[in-house]
Amino acid sequence: MKIRPPMLRAICSALLVCSAAHAGMWEDGYADYQRKDYASAVAKWQIVADTGDRDAQSLLGLMHFAGQGTPQSYPNAIIWLRKAASQGEPKAQFKLGSMYANGQGFTRDYQKAAMWFLIAESSGHPDTAKPLKKATAEISENDLVVARRWAKTCIKREFQNCE
Numbered sequence: 001m002k003i004r005p006p007m008l009r010a011i012c013s014a015l016l017v018c019s020a021a022h023a024g025m026w027e028d029g030y031a032d033y034q035r036k037d038y039a040s041a042v043a044k045w046q047i048v049a050d051t052g053d054r055d056a057q058s059l060l061g062l063m064h065f066a067g068q069g070t071p072q073s074y075p076n077a078i079i080w081l082r083k084a085a086s087q088g089e090p091k092a093q094f095k096l097g098s099m100y101a102n103g104q105g106f107t108r109d110y111q112k113a114a115m116w117f118l119i120a121e122s123s124g125h126p127d128t129a130k131p132l133k134k135a136t137a138e139i140s141e142n143d144l145v146v147a148r149r150w151a152k153t154c155i156k157r158e159f160q161n162c163e
Helices: 005-034 038-050 054-066 074-085 090-102 110-122 129-137 141-156
Strands: none
Touching: 005 038, 005 054, 038 054, 054 074, 054 090, 074 090, 090 110, 090 129, 110 129, 110 141
16 A cells, blocks of 8 residues: 555654654653642653553552552552563663562562562663662572573563563
């Protein structure tokens, strides 16, 4: 099927409008967050997150984790953080590691915490050294080898099916 120039212009215009609306909604949500209008920020970021935006998904996960603008819910935090983490978002990957290490929404599991901290480190998260060291101190050398293998496999699969 050949796309004619008028149709191509219409498609491009639609994409630009959607992209601008997406960016506007993100920025409006950020402005709401800065004003501590968390409920409004959550509502706007929810729209952006539903389009698959990993940063909005990560922020929604953090908002559900903390109960900012939405009831505190580890299960909802996990849903959004996993969506963002599966797209390589380092803050979401780090937070999943922290939640495993602290037993928040999961049974405390230092091996999975180490895996997520290793993944977050590979994605460029700057604060993984200390919590990774803490998590690895709680597991055997064999468990650490397995955690590293899990992390390597997760990264190789481009963050899909990591658990």
